[in-house]
Amino acid sequence: MSFxxxxxxxxxxxxxxxxxxxxxxxxxxxxxxLLYFVPPxxxxxxxxxxxxxxxxxxxxxxxxxLLPHAFLGEHAEENAVVTVNNQKNVLIGLGIxxxxxxxxxxxxxxxxxxxxxxxxxxxHGETAxxxxxxxxxxxxxxxxxxxxxxxxxxxxxKHEEAKPKTEEGSIKLSAYLNLLADFTHNMTDGLAMAAxxxxxxxxxxxxxxxxxxxxxxxxxxxxxxxxxxxxxKQKAMMAQFTxxxxxxxxxxxxxxIEESSLSSSKEAEVTGDVVGLMGTDLRWGDLVIPFTxxxxxxxxxxxxIPELLEVTGKLKxxxxxxxxxxxxxxxxxxxxxxxxxxxxxx
Numbered sequence: 001m002s003f004x005x006x007x008x009x010x011x012x013x014x015x016x017x018x019x020x021x022x023x024x025x026x027x028x029x030x031x032x033x034l035l036y037f038v039p040p041x042x043x044x045x046x047x048x049x050x051x052x053x054x055x056x057x058x059x060x061x062x063x064x065x066l067l068p069h070a071f072l073g074e075h076a077e078e079n080a081v082v083t084v085n086n087q088k089n090v091l092i093g094l095g096i097x098x099x100x101x102x103x104x105x106x107x108x109x110x111x112x113x114x115x116x117x118x119x120x121x122x123x124h125g126e127t128a129x130x131x132x133x134x135x136x137x138x139x140x141x142x143x144x145x146x147x148x149x150x151x152x153x154x155x156x157x158k159h160e161e162a163k164p165k166t167e168e169g170s171i172k173l174s175a176y177l178n179l180l181a182d183f184t185h186n187m188t189d190g191l192a193m194a195a196x197x198x199x200x201x202x203x204x205x206x207x208x209x210x211x212x213x214x215x216x217x218x219x220x221x222x223x224x225x226x227x228x229x230x231x232x233k234q235k236a237m238m239a240q241f242t243x244x245x246x247x248x249x250x251x252x253x254x255x256x257i258e259e260s261s262l263s264s265s266k267e268a269e270v271t272g273d274v275v276g277l278m279g280t281d282l283r284w285g286d287l288v289i290p291f292t293x294x295x296x297x298x299x300x301x302x303x304x305i306p307e308l309l310e311v312t313g314k315l316k317x318x319x320x321x322x323x324x325x326x327x328x329x330x331x332x333x334x335x336x337x338x339x340x341x342x343x344x345x346x
Contacts, residue, residue, distance in 0.1 A: 023193045035220065059300050065336070102295065
């Protein structure tokens, strides 16, 4: 038995149900414990490097494990024959889209309720700059009208006093909405754990590894947002632990779906009835992995990569940071490739 297989067997020694809960504990507890050692003002470059590594692992899991399993299944025997069913492939593709759309819907609604794109730090800077420019122009044009100028300055002063309160409320709302989004995100991680381990030990173990490495920079980023929003270090850590409940809730839901599907399949074998979705041999449990893959695609490409595309405008620094992020992403992908290539038996 290889080292990889031995390590996975040690970490996940039980049934699919037990291993799902164990994996959820691993991806929820350890990344949050690491927050105790993370400084609130962590360097952006270091965080982006971690994020790049996580994106490589997450996309590697999607393209090398989840999608191949969704379309082809797991076949441990040699020369296994896979029957192509176009309707089945369409339903799997629809499941992938549903997962992607679900996260798009959640992301869009969070931004709507937050009153903007969520990037409040950038918008505040732009607003301040625009206000400053406006005041300068006003002073130039109204030199001869001192009374009017005095009134304008008084109104601006009142506006500036009210502005910090509005921004503080917006930041607080953004922090709580971010916690809600994190809770939903963790539910999807829990669904992924259940669906993957019920698919096979190999898919389950690799998905657990990918999600674990993704959760570290994800939790650090959310932790930094909470600190900037006025949370104390202790309250921010407790809030992050609270959102971890979502992962266990998602795992339990996933287990219920998988157990129900297995029960239906056993009944069908006994009675001889074919139970499947729209005339195919797909069960509802078989669509959890495509749904998860779609969600992971959205998280990695829409939720994370746009942040990595931002630059400072300093050529030398940006060039070095870009090379570091590229390397980190390929390391994450390479880890998933190594695990997939030396897959443990199903």
